[in-house]
Amino acid sequence: MEPGEGKERCLKQRQVLIFFVLLGIAQAGAEPRHYSVAEETESGSFVANLLKDLGLEVDELAARGPRVISKGKKLRLQLDRQTGDLLLNEKLDREELCGPTEPCVLPFQVLLENPLQFFQADLRIRDINDHSPVFLDKEIILKISESIPLGTTFLIERAQDLDVGSNSLQSYTVSPNSHFHLKLQNSSDGIILPQLVLDKALDREEQPEIRLTLMALDGGTPPRSGTALVRIEVLDINDNAPEFAKLLYEVQVLENSPIGSQVAIVSARDLDIGAYGEISYVFSQASEDIRKTFRINPKSGELLLTQKLDFESIQTYTLNIQATDGGGLSGSCVVFVQVMDLNDNPPELTMSTLISEIAENLQETIIAVFSVSDPDSGDNGRMVCSIQEDLPFFLKPSVENFYTLVTYTALDRETRSEYNITITVTDMGSPRLKTQHNITLLVSDVNDNAPAFTQTSYTLRVRENNSPALHIGTVSATDADAGANAQVTYSLLPPHDPHLPLASLVSINADNGHLFALRSLDYEALQAFEFGVGATDRGSPALSSQALVRVLVLDDNDNSPFVLYPLQNGSAPCTELVPRAAEAGYLPYLPLPEAAAEQAQADPLTVYLVIALAAVSSLFLFSVLAFIAVRLCGRSRAASLGRCSVPEGHFQGHLVDVGGTGTLSQSYQYEVCLRGGSGTSEFQFLKPILPNFLAQGEERVSEANPSFRDSFEFS
Structure with a gap:
């Protein structure tokens, strides 16, 4: 795979959001809501208002954090958080999105992040008649022997119409003539096949070539049409048609086979001689994909590869090969090609929800919701998902390869404030391929630590007759938390002795714990006193602690005997x-x-x-x-x-x-x-x-x- 293709696939997988997680995590068993829009509708067009289906009021919507997620390359829808309107991100082409599949349904989900909830829905793309029927061959050549009996039918190449339903190809008409009329036959897969029925015997000598205009009509209003020229060459009698050695060829081809590789060789023989026995091989009723991928040698019947195979895109091909002799008689066979998978795609991880920061006291919290995928098959597509063993997280599997990364215990910011998590996804192929996704998770602080004093009690000594406002000492407390939770404020606690005039003795600086004497102390009046000091952080709720301060007044010789x-x-x-x-x-x-x-x-x-x-x-x-x-x-x-x-x-x-x-x-x-x-x-x-x-x-x-x-x- 080319680097550009890998990046494109990575982007595609990153856009693959939670389609089945609703079934396993939030709303298991809930039926999806259905919405529809006509293809080719302009980008920004209104699709539906989701408020009622989400069960929300307008003022609740933005707070729930809604966003649209879908599985595929692009996010084709957007949600207006203010009104709840679901809008188109781009003009949608139903044929590009779904091809012949009908109905064309794009599943998507609305993710409500707070709290986590999923709303499952799908968008049906209604077909409009924007394609005309087209004949891949503008000229269809039929070689018919003049001896062909009346009533013989001849299958001619059909037209193709990319539209579906009533807008698809509905009928054929042929220009008026005296030799043939048109017969329409429905195949087992619902395709209308045009056939010419011989009404009048051919006479090569009278008319060696007949030209008819075949018109294909679709069912649109007004209908669209396409035409091809049918040129009938009248041949001499040829009484043997080519016959293939096998009616069904089954082959297996590795997806990394080089261009030009031989896929198979088909072989038919004709008992006639001369021009009637000469056989040429061509594709019959081949789709555009078959014609781009394979080529058949018209002389040898060798089937060759003309472009790279990709198991992840197409796993099988059914080829109809027709062998026609020189007399216009033909036989057919089928070649069934099965593309064999190789482990050529590493696993892919698509992150749907990711939390980059978590409070330290939360338990069993979802950190991330993600899905893993591998487009390979068998063991090549089986995956194992893991993280490092030394982390307080675990991976919880959900449905359809979805996982949630969950904490199994409350985190402690004071022990570790940041985690680097590596999610490793490994397939079981040979050789094994793996993909890693790194997540950085920050642990935010919660006020779970009270301030702690450096000492449970302090003893201060100051001599009497001090000057007022004298700094007499300092108490100190620290808080292991962060931010406002660690900012400490100091205060004096009420004294145990109600008669102690503490408010007039000392004060404390609330910011740094400095203690000051408010007045001159007198040893002869008060030899010692004690009081409590509190330290309170600025968390919510605030936490606090306290310490005891004992002040001893030292005597000065200030009294005569x-x-x-x-x-x-x-x-x-x-x-x-x-x-x-x-x-x-x-x-x-x-x-x-x-x-x-x-x-x-x-x-x-x-x-x-x-x-x-x-x-x-x-x-x-x-x-x-x-x-x-x-x-x-x-x-x-x-x-x-x-x-x-x-x-x-x-x-x-x-x-x-x-x-x-x-x-x-x-x-x-x-x-x-x-x-x-x-x-x-x-x-x-x-x-x-x-x-x-x-x-x-x-x-x-x-x-x-x-x-x-x-x-x-x-x-």
Whole structure:
């Protein structure tokens, strides 16, 4: 087969759309709808409106995705999706499409793609009388012996008319003459055969040749006609007709036989001698196809091939061969030629429906509907269809070599987003021929993955006294989906503690998960808090996940120490702390540091006390004891109180913050009274001396206990 012919056949097969799939897939057993149109009707002409037969309204038609498919080289019909009108794509020639076959029916289908449905129908091409009867031989020669008896009939070559039905050839007439009349005989296949019947004996000496006009008429309105000249040569007597050795010759010829090959040899003999015994071979009642394909040697009877055979076009030929002697007598035989098929055509695949993209969560979805064909016969035309084994698809056979490519499980785009599928069709001939068709299928995303945080919980540390709008950390989540299904939006979740003012503490950037402190944090007010963060994608429906964020507030040294006890408001009763007779260096409970003891011995008026302090810091979270240096300023009961103060500067025994992040100090003044007389060994705190009192140097006398009072200050 030539490359051009292969391409043409490929195009033809691509146009062969789903004729029988309706029976096996969508509407098994449904009777087709019938429509008709006269041949030679102009392209674009209206054939029928299919809305009623399809059971659709006008506004439903376009959404169903209708299209016309047909089996054959071309798609000769089109469907107007807006109106449902079925229109011609081209001017149709019934004789070209169907030849002598009547009725001339072109099957077609209407494919509704969404959802998949088939509507089976056919279009009948009505014949018009556009062909006249034609005699293939414009001159018909009959050689008739003058001794032929009256009433003898002579079969003459018939005319041919490409039209069918009433428009086909209906009758013959012959020009008026005194020797013959016309007799019409119907053959077994319905063909009208013209015969001449001898009415008057021939006399060669009187009239050696008779010329008649034979007219063929069809049944059209008005009728068409064709004529041929019948020339009758009157011969001398010949009393033996040729006889063939066999009346039927059966031969088989390979379809790839070269032009000029011998098909058969026919042979006849005649017992007469001379001109009456000379035989010539000719075709009788041969069609145009036979005359183009074969040639017979008129002398030898050798039947030769004049053009290539094609099993896929014509499988058999029946040839009528006539042997005529010199006296005009003839005999006939039949040669039956059977064309033998070769595996010269690879399988062909015609794709009817193809989906190039599928959502990942669909199961048992039809990806493609296609048909396979092979014009060869026997094993040469038997086919096997397959795809790769490592794919989540399978081929499902239907009727008339139709297949559907179906997914057998839901696909996962996150695992594989594209499939390259190769459909292989192999015939069973020798050698085996195959055809492959490649399909690329894209898997579209479905929102089947929720955003996933990189951590289930986050712990953030920020020091107190931060500036507002400070970036304190970031949460991050990813989504395995694609497009909008993978776009993540962050949000704060309502806190478990309804009293936590989360909205005024932190905010989150919805696009990138950045967290910000909305105000300055105070460790002394809030040491830690936690809240939930949500991540939501933009799929439909949206999916989300959440993570826990814990914020630990780090302490800064932003609070000075202060005395918890003795109270500074003077409301507490005088508390005994140190015996009046205490020696220098005396301390209740804790030993003095070495440096403090040496200082106490050098200055007998300095008393070291242990005072309960409160310091709020990350390293000092509760009340602590500190060394306080107190210098006694009183001298005697009768003496007025004086003032003295601890030297400024940092030294062992100051009231200081020991957190290690810096030194903060606070000064306090207290009145101290000695209990009992001068011989007692105890003193008490009375109440603090406010700074303005210390500046004025006033005395503090306890009304409840008129004992000697000394005042001191410490820092």
